Amino acid sequence: MSDAGTGAPREASVDVIQRELTAFARRARAAAARVHPEIPLVSYTLLAHIEEQRGCRATDLAAHYLLDKSTVSRQLAGLEKLGLVERRPAPEDHRVQVLHPTEAGLRVLATAQANRLAAYQERLKDWSSEDLDRFAGYLLRYNAAGPADLSGPR
Amino acid sequence: MSDAGTGAPREASVDVIQRELTAFARRARAAAARVHPEIPLVSYTLLAHIEEQRGCRATDLAAHYLLDKSTVSRQLAGLEKLGLVERRPAPEDHRVQVLHPTEAGLRVLATAQANRLAAYQERLKDWSSEDLDRFAGYLLRYNAAGPADLSGPR
DNA sequence: AGCTTTCAGTTGTATAGTACAACGGTTCTT
DNA sequence: AAGAACCGTTGTACTATACAACTGAAAGCT
Numbered sequence: 301m302s303d304a305g306t307g308a309p310r311e312a313s314v315d316v317i318q319r320e321l322t323a324f325a326r327r328a329r330a331a332a333a334r335v336h337p338e339i340p341l342v343s344y345t346l347l348a349h350i351e352e353q354r355g356c357r358a359t360d361l362a363a364h365y366l367l368d369k370s371t372v373s374r375q376l377a378g379l380e381k382l383g384l385v386e387r388r389p390a391p392e393d394h395r396v397q398v399l400h401p402t403e404a405g406l407r408v409l410a411t412a413q414a415n416r417l418a419a420y421q422e423r424l425k426d427w428s429s430e431d432l433d434r435f436a437g438y439l440l441r442y443n444a445a446g447p448a449d450l451s452g453p454r
Numbered sequence: 455m456s457d458a459g460t461g462a463p464r465e466a467s468v469d470v471i472q473r474e475l476t477a478f479a480r481r482a483r484a485a486a487a488r489v490h491p492e493i494p495l496v497s498y499t500l501l502a503h504i505e506e507q508r509g510c511r512a513t514d515l516a517a518h519y520l521l522d523k524s525t526v527s528r529q530l531a532g533l534e535k536l537g538l539v540e541r542r543p544a545p546e547d548h549r550v551q552v553l554h555p556t557e558a559g560l561r562v563l564a565t566a567q568a569n570r571l572a573a574y575q576e577r578l579k580d581w582s583s584e585d586l587d588r589f590a591g592y593l594l595r596y597n598a599a600g601p602a603d604l605s606g607p608r
Numbered sequence: 609a610g611c612t613t614t615c616a617g618t619t620g621t622a623t624a625g626t627a628c629a630a631c632g633g634t635t636c637t638t
Numbered sequence: 639a640a641g642a643a644c645c646g647t648t649g650t651a652c653t654a655t656a657c658a659a660c661t662g663a664a665a666g667c668t
Contacts, residue, residue: 306591311575313586318574320593324475325482326499326519329625329655342625345480359645366481368627373647375625395634395645420472421465423599431592432467437460438589439474445577483626483654496654513616522656527618529654549616549663 339382343375344412347384350399351409355388357396384408497529498566501538505555505563509542512551538562 308316339347346361353360362372376399379385384405387397401409424432462470500515507514516526530553533539538559541551555563578586 306587308587308590310583310586311571313583313590314574314578315571316590317578317586317593318570320590320597321478322482322499323597324593325479326496328476328479342480345476357645367625369646370628370648371626373645377647378624393635393645397646416472417465417469420468423596424468424471427595429464429467432464432471433460433462434588435592435596436462436467436470436474438585438592439471439478441581442577442589443474443477511616521654523617524619524657525655527616531618532653547616547664551617 339384339408339412343379343384344409346372346375347379347401347405347409348413350385351401351406355398355400357398359396361399379405497533497538498563500526500529501533501555501559501563502567504539504553505560509552509554512553515553533559 345365349361349364350356358372358376359369361367361376362369365372376385376387380387382404383402386400386402386405388400390396390398427435499519503515503518504510512526512530513523515521515530516523519526530539530541534541536558537556540554540556540559542554544550544552581589
């Protein structure tokens with residue numbers, strides 16, 4: 301069964317969590333770049349979100365990922381150039397563009413997702429289903445607490 | 455007690471883990487930049503490692519964080535310019551420089567660490583000690599699997 | 609010893625990702 | 639209709655990063 305946990309006091313646990321999440325974050329980019337060199341690859345994340353939402357606006361992406369709208373704008377420009385995303389003017393509001401993955405975008409996304417998942421499957425292959433389930437639960441809970449407040453006191 | 459976990463099948467858990475870790479990683483940088491704007495701040499991580507190791511070489515840092523040595527070199531140059539790190543030539547081997555935090559470095563580190571920890575404490579304040587402990591354990595286990603292999607098949 | 613290989617770190621160059629500020633259109637509110 | 643609020647783009651700048659070429663130092667082999 302679960303072998304996670306060491307009976308450490310609260311502060312120590314928080315410290316470990318902080319440290320390990322940070323370590324993960326640092327490595328994530330380099331790793332991501334290796335998984336799918338084909339797609340510029342933060343873009344991948346945006347594309348995934350667009351697909352999930354079945355169409356969304358640039359502003360939504362910015363809000364969701366805490367990115368500046370200029371950043372999103374440029375990422376989208378890249379995705380469009382690659383033919384992975386399509387912008388459709390919204391008839392209702394001429395300011396907005398509704399974003400949709402193209403066919404090619406969906407394909408790329410599916411492949412990348414499969415690769416990613418395979419990599420994670422491999423990495424987690426020795427974990428019990430119970431541990432996986434709990435770990436997933438904790439991560440959800442952690443992230444659900446709201447995007448911004450890793451930031452602490454400004 | 456723990457409310458993590460949903461009884462989901464393996465694949466779904468892995469998918470959630472993948473997704474949530476990625477979400478975290480994406481947000482981490484922006485958040486980090488807010489926590490301590492004073493220190494260029496990946497540098498912070500390197501500084502922390504130097505301190506922990508009680509002196510180490512640039513190459514060690516590169517290996518540990520999967521960074522190119524040029525990257526580390528520049529980061530260190532920055533830290534040195536800020537007076538946070540000191541390079542001491544190794545008497546045994548004139549190629550290497552042993553890195554040590556300066557007094558100022560230790561101070562900055564302590565402050566930053568305190569801020570970070572406070573931010574995490576706040577974010578995790580509603581978690582039970584047991585959940586914290588287990589979450590920490592899972593993260594350790596995940597990261598311990600080795601730095602490189604999020605990358606999957608090259 | 610002398611030559612070659614290997615290792616540590618720096619520097620040149622290029623790229624992604626990002627932010628902030630300024631701007632041009634568009635829509636909403638008085 | 640005027641002003642405020644909003645959506646997206648573009649100009650500019652900076653951090654983090656990689657790769658490749660290079661210098662200097664140590665180690666290994668004849």
